[in-house]
Amino acid sequence: MEYNFKAIEEKWRKFWADNQTYKVTNDPSKPKFYVLDMFPYPSGAGLHVGHPLGYIASDVYSRYKKLQGFNVLHPMGYDSFGLPAEQYAIQTGQHPEKTTKENIARYREQLDKIGFSFDWSREVRTSSPEYYKWTQWIFNQLFDSWYNNNTDKAEAIADLVAIFEKEGNANVNAVTDQETIFSAEEWKAFDDHQKEDVLQNYRLTYLADSWVNWCPALGTVLANDEVINGLSERGGHPVEQKLMRQWSMRIKAYAERLLTGLDGLEWTESIKDIQRNWIGKSKGASVKFALKDAAEQIEVFTTRPDTIFGVNFLVLAPEHPLVDDITTPEYKDAVAEYKRLASLKSERDRQSDVKNITGQITGAKAIHPFTGAEIDIWIADYVLASYGTGAVMAVPCGDQRDWDFANHFGLEIINIFQDKDVSEAAYTEKDAIIANSDFLSGLEAKAAIEKAIEAIEAKGIGKGKTNYRLRDAVFSRQRYWGEPFPVYFVNGIPKTIATEHLPIVLPEVEKYLPTEDGQPPLGNAAVWAWDTVNNKVVSNDLIDEKTVFPLELNTMPGWAGSSWYFLRYTDPTNAEAFASKEAVDYWKNVDLYLGGAEHATGHLLYARFWTKFLFDRGFVPFEEPFQKMINQGMILGRSSFVYRNADGKYVSKGKLQGGEQPIHVDISMVENDKLDIEAFKAWRSEYANAAFILEDDGTYICGHEVEKMSKSKYNVQTPDELVEKFGADTLRCYEMFLGPIEQAKPWDTKGINGVSNFLRKLWRLFNMDENGNAQLSTEAPSKESLKTLHKTIKKINDDIERYSFNTCVSTFMICVNELSDQKCNNKEILEQLTILISPYAPHIAEELWVKLGNEAGTVTFAKLPAFNEEYLIEDAIAYPVSFNGKMRFKIELAATLTPKEVEEAVLNAPESEKYLEGKAPKKVIVVPGKIVNIVL
RNA sequence: GCGGAUGUGGUGAAAUUGGUAGACACGCUAGACUUAGGAUCUAGUACCGUGAGGUGUGCGGGUUCGAGUCCCUCCAUCCGCACCA
DSSP, X not given: OOOOHHHHHHHHHHHHHHHTTTOOOOOTTSOEEEEEEOOOOOOTTOOOTTHHHHHHHHHHHHHHHHHTTOEEEOOOOBOXXXXXXXXHHHHHOOOHHHHXXXXXXXXXXXXXXXXXXXXXXXXXXXXXXXHHHHHHHHHHHHHTEEEETTTTEEEEHHHHHHHHHHHTTTTOOBSOOXXXXXXXXXXXXXXXXXXXHHHHXXXXXXXXXXXXXXXXXXXXXXXXXXEETTEETTTTOBOEEEEEEEEEEOGGGGHHHHXXXXXXXXXXXHHHHHHHHHHOEEEEEEEEEEESSSSOEEEEEESOGGGGGGOOEEEEOTTOTTHHHHOOGGGHHHHHHHHHHHHHSOHHHHHHOOSOOOOEEEEEEEEOTTTOOEEEEEEOTTSOTTSTTSEEEEOTTTOHHHHHHHHHHTOOOOOOBTTOOOSSSOOOOSOSBBOSOGGGTTOBHHHHHHHHHHHHHHTTSEEEEEEEOOOOEEOOBSOSSSOBOSEEEETTEEEEOOGGXXXXXXXOOSOSSOOXXXXXXXXXXXXXXXXXXXXXXXXXXXXXXSSEEEBOOOBOOTHHHHTSHHHHXXXXXXXXXXXXXXXXXXXXXXXXXXXXXXXXTTHHHHHHHHHHHHHHTTSOSOSOSEEEEEEOOOEEEEEEEEEEOTTSOEEOGGGOOSOOEEEEEOGGGEETTEEOHHHHHHHOGGGTTOOEEOOTTSOOBOXXXXXXXXXXXXXXXXXXXXXXXXXXXXXXXXXXHTSOTTSOEEOOOTTHHHHHHHHHHHHHHTOBOTTSOBOOBOSOOOHHHHHHHHHHHHHHHHHHHTTOHHHHHHHHHHHHHHHHHTTOOBHHHHHHHHHHHTTTSHHHHHHHHHHTTOOTTOGGGSOOOOOOGGGGGGGOOEEEEEEESEEEEEETTOTTOOXXXXXXXXXXXXXXXXXXXXXXXXXXXXXXXXXXEEEO
């Protein structure tokens, strides 16, 4: 009987669904293993072959873990809040929820065809109120927390208030924007507004007027990582800077822990580096410079306090708040003009215009704290308002940008380095001896930095300081399709809504656009006020500012829901908590996480931040959400082209003369670069009468190029077509066979026949009669076949543990080829092989499993065949590798040989006579699987 | 510029700790069988050479009995960051 993948796959798909084969329960008697894929945003385009790549790998791995006896959590869900559904709603008026549901249904249909072992009873959707109830709850926890630097963790804001009431804030060591000190008496005298203003400076989520990336075209604020080269990540619209009142997350509080936590993670160095770079830690000192004619001081941050004697001017960012105050009358106009020009420049221009040095002197003078010299204060746009203090002390001899600036404006370059030439460029290495620097002279940088900081602190003009590039994350979006904030305003004071009244469900609106007076879309909602007596959302008409108050109009950004979804899978329907303590304690964090590397500074950073926060507050027992991560490479499309020449004829690739125009053609009409000419003619009316210049054999060969998959390039390969044509098991094996999982690669179906043949060959091993009954031998398996099997078991075990999914497929092919050559139809061997192969090809495995006389649907939970090296021992052939005082032999697959056995193998090795010179070895040193040293 | 990664046949790629480079598969060539198919089977297929043999893992060096693997210089490609004081 032929291998009928269609019937087999349909049968098992139904069986698994009907029997809930993959439902997982929290079973404390088994060790847990948590395998997670980054959940997808359900876009309207559906899945293409790139999406399942990671899902297949994670599915293969989870199935192996199941075979190894682990209780495996392998869930799937949808990150279902997002822009495209909202944009579609704006255009069509269709509710984003409807679009989202339709898209999810389509995704599910596609996913179901591939035979994943997801436990769909645990599905989560970030846009469902049952889910975002707990997103809102986490927001409330952040609102009610502050970061205590003394204990180095987040603590309850109530504890902070208690401290204020007892002793004010003088002794509080917190991550805060609070600058003024108050006593307990002063705190008690504050009114509600003043108190909240203070608390806002401590809360881990807070309202602030902040410079934000405002995208007029999208009508929203974007996070830094959603802006690429001054354009929005989505849509590529221009982004400008705007001052807005926004919710922010005090992620800065976690900068150091986010940095050190990376060390324990099994992530690629490149992702870790990207996060390290993003956090951007630099050690140095802050130094205050007094002004000659004003009381204010200018604070700068420097990583090189040792070069302070090289300072001969200061530079402020044009946006620095003191600029206008300190500028002398004669420079007022020039400074105003420079500021105007700087503000006109977009962030992008400022970045691309690195070479062009500009600046303006302000006329103000600062006093050098150690030499007492008067130094000029400039403004220049190479100094960024958003980093450090927005001001730098310029050391032209030690910093290339300062050198360039000084050189351009003809300023003095003081050399404070012994025997270093700074006439052509700054000397930026830290290995020079400091000179001309009073008490620092003669020291090396490291010692000088310490001594300089001591002196600065002794003088009371600054202190040693660590600076982070990481900025607090803006958390508001002026959009409809996102989580509403559980916040209402009493006379402008934000109040959160208690857990028992959550979720605050998105209100209905007529239009999904911002309101006419520029409010976010929720400003269109008629029923969007909070009744504090009845604790429910009521009509805006009832707002009286006594018991009924307006609700927050912003919604949360896309990363809110995805920052904690991995926790929800452990207990997805819990209405009393984000997940029960038992569930979280049992499943803990994700053991293996699969997804794209593009989330390095977004999702992966925020999820770590929230997890650390929940850890601090005692809600989860771990600090890092994703222990091991694999970043699957992007699958690129392989576009096909036809070429039209000046005469309007379509020229085959081998007949090109040059100058022909390439035109994308749908890849479904092209097979191995050969164009289906009839299909092409039928594709569009304009091609119906197309004339061709063909190859000599009468075929049309298309050109090709590797590009991102996109509808407009006609190069999208959906998994559905391939499942239809070759079956899900073939698709699964082929996607794994394609190459290393982490590598980006163009999609190409050229090799899929080979994988398809392999599964057919596997089927044929079972020697089925016309009724589909396997004709198998129950005699003792041959030595040969046992060897083949155990070689395979060993290789698969090793390869799976190092996530080498592609080599496993090759190993299976070799195994099947060998068994086929051996004409092996031994039941025992084939049963073990079936188990081994089931993670890759679950449908055919279940079918064969039943044919072997086992219960339906149980291969998933079978016991992984144990490797027995005994079957390989006869393979332990030693051969001499070299001779150098000691003789070395390579012993193949000799993992557990005793020295005696090795000795025997060595004596029997080809050519051993030549090396041993008739002597038996004195001593044999065995390192399993390695070269063996023989002492003669 | 800085940081990270990669570089192996016509193609996708193997080679886990330094130990027979190119497994496995695609493609191609020749053949067998045939109910003509995108089936199955056999042989061949890194390069040069008729051959013996020689050369080969981006280039050039080094360490080693032995290097695709380790070290140094350079080149190319990809990704990330980019006035970060």
